[in-house]
Amino acid sequence: MPRPYHRTLLALSAVIMTGSEGHAQLLPSLGGVPGQVVGGVLGTTPASPTSTVVVPVIDRLNNVASTVGGNTASLLDLRRARLRALIRDNRRFLDADRDGNPVRKGELIAIDPPADTLARARGAGFRVLRDERIEGVPLRVVTLAPPDGDDTREGLARLRRIAPEGEFDYDHVFEPAGTSLMPLGGAAAAASVQSRPAAIGMIDGGVSNHPSLRGAAIEQRGFAANGARPSGHGTAVASLMAGADGKFRGAAHGFPLLVADVYGGDPTQGSAVTITRALGWLTSRGVRVINMSLVGPSNPLLERAVAAARGRGVLIVAAVGNDGPAAPPAYPASYPGVIAVTGVDNRSRALPEAGKPLHLDFAAPGADMAAALPGSGYAAVRGTSFAAPFVTARLAIGGGGAAAVQAVTREAISGRGKVGKGIVCGACRVSPSDVQAKR
Numbered sequence: 403m404p405r406p407y408h409r410t411l412l413a414l415s416a417v418i419m420t421g422s423e424g425h426a427q428l429l430p431s432l433g434g435v436p437g438q439v440v441g442g443v444l445g446t447t448p449a450s451p452t453s454t455v456v457v458p459v460i461d462r463l464n465n466v467a468s469t470v471g472g473n474t475a476s477l478l479d480l481r482r483a484r485l486r487a488l489i490r491d492n493r494r495f496l497d498a499d500r501d502g503n504p505v506r507k508g509e510l511i512a513i514d515p516p517a518d519t520l521a522r523a524r525g526a527g528f529r530v531l532r533d534e535r536i537e538g539v540p541l542r543v544v545t546l547a548p549p550d551g552d553d554t555r556e557g558l559a560r561l562r563r564i565a566p567e568g569e570f571d572y573d574h575v576f577e578p579a580g581t582s583l584m585p586l587g588g589a590a591a592a593a594s595v596q597s598r599p600a601a602i603g604m605i606d607g608g609v610s611n612h613p614s615l616r617g618a619a620i621e622q623r624g625f626a627a628n629g630a631r632p633s634g635h636g637t638a639v640a641s642l643m644a645g646a647d648g649k650f651r652g653a654a655h656g657f658p659l660l661v662a663d664v665y666g667g668d669p670t671q672g673s674a675v676t677i678t679r680a681l682g683w684l685t686s687r688g689v690r691v692i693n694m695s696l697v698g699p700s701n702p703l704l705e706r707a708v709a710a711a712r713g714r715g716v717l718i719v720a721a722v723g724n725d726g727p728a729a730p731p732a733y734p735a736s737y738p739g740v741i742a743v744t745g746v747d748n749r750s751r752a753l754p755e756a757g758k759p760l761h762l763d764f765a766a767p768g769a770d771m772a773a774a775l776p777g778s779g780y781a782a783v784r785g786t787s788f789a790a791p792f793v794t795a796r797l798a799i800g801g802g803g804a805a806a807v808q809a810v811t812r813e814a815i816s817g818r819g820k821v822g823k824g825i826v827c828g829a830c831r832v833s834p835s836d837v838q839a840k841r
Contacts, residue, residue: 510573531546606663607631625680628671678703724753781839
C-alpha cells in the first residue's frame with residue numbers, strides 16, 4: 403500500500419472514531435486538493451452572520467485518494483468506510499443492506515401490493531407505517547415495519563418468503579454525489595414565479611438565498627421529515643443553472659427552478675420513497691428536465707418512478723458520483739434512459755474520482771470552477787454533482803425531448819479520458835478567481 407494512501411486511511415480512521423451520533427464529523431482542510439467543496443450534502447444550520455465554512459473531511463479524503471497515483475481501490479475503500487461511518491453515527495435511523503448500503507432502519511417498501519399480499523404480511527406480524535399513492539408517477543407505495551424480533555434484513559427475507567409474488571425492497575438512502583453534511587448559514591431562497599421559460603426540476607438539498615439567485619424564480623418543496631432546509635450542495639447546484647451576479651453566470655439563468663428538497667439537512671433522509679415523491683411532484687408540475695446530483699444503489703421503487711417519469715417525456719440527468727471507477731455503478735445515472743454525466747477539469751481531462759456507470763452520456767466542467775455558497779460568496783467546487791447541472795441547463799434551453807438531446811450531442815466536443823459522447827458547456831465554467839471564491 404503506498405505510504406500517502408496509508409496516511410490517508412489513518413486520518414480517515416481518526417475522523418470516523420471521533421464522530422458523534424447523528425452528526426457528520428467536520429474538520430478543516432487536511433491538505434490534498436485545497437479549497438475544494440467536493441460534491442456532498444452540504445447541509446445547513448440556522449442563519450448566522452458568523453457561520454464558518456469548513457470542508458467535509460471525508461469528501462476531502464476522497465479527493466486526496468484520487469490524487470494518489472490514480473489508486474481506484476483506495477477510493478473504493480474510502481467509500482466503504484464512509485458508508486459504515488454514516489450508518490454507525492445514525493444507528494437510530496439507518497441500517498445496512500447486504501452490500502453495506504445505507505437503508506432506513508425498520509422500514510421496508512412494497513410496490514403496488516395486491517390486497518391479499520398485504521393481508522399475508524399483516525398476518526405474519528408486519529405493520530403498515532404508510533400507505534400512499536405517489537402523484538405524477540403514479541405508484542402505490544406501502545411502507546412496512548418488520549415483526550418484533552426481526553431486523554431490517556430479516557424482515558425483508560421474511561416478506562419475500564411469505565409473498566414471493568410481491569415486489570419488496572429496502573428504502574435505500576441516496577447521497578448527493580459526495581458525502582458529509584456541511585453546516586452553513588443562509589435563509590431559504592424565495593422568489594415569485596413569473597411568466598418565464600418552462601421550469602427546470604431539481605432533486606437535491608434545499609436552496610439558500612444568494613445574490614446570484616436574487617432575480618431567479620424559485621419554488622421549493624420539502625419532502626423529508628424536516629421540510630425544506632437551505633443547503634450548500636443545493637445552493638451550489640442551483641447557482642450553476644439559474645445564477646446571475648456580475649461575472650458569475652449560471653448556464654440557464656432566466657429559467658425558473660422547481661426545487662424538491664429530499665434531505666431537509668439530514669443525511670438519513672433522501673431515501674428511495676422520498677425521491678419518488680419528489681419525482682412525482684415535478685412530473686405532475688410539467689417539468690421537461692430534472693437534475694439529480696445524487697447517487698445510491700439500484701432500487702426497484704426508484705427504477706419504476708424514473709421509468710414512469712421518462713414515459714411522460716421527462717429527461718432525467720444524473721451525476722455518476724465521485725467514488726472512482728472501482729465503485730459499484732451509481733444510480734439513478736445507470737438506469738436506462740437516464741442521462742449520465744461525468745466531470746472534467748479545465749484541461750478537458752475526466753476527473754479520476756468519477757464513478758463508472760453502466761452507460762455514460764456526456765461530460766461537463768466539474769472542477770476548477772466556482773459556485774454559490776449559502777447567503778453570499780462563492781466557493782471552488784469539484785465533483786460530478788456540479789457537472790450534471792450544466793448538461794441539464796443545455797437540455798432545458800433546447801426545450802427538452804429528443805430534439806434537445808440531439809442538439810446537446812452535436813455540441814459535445816472530445817476530451818481526455820472517458821467523457822461519453824463528449825464535453826458539453828465547456829465555456830460555462832466560472833473561474834474561482836473571477837468571483838473571489840473561498841478556497
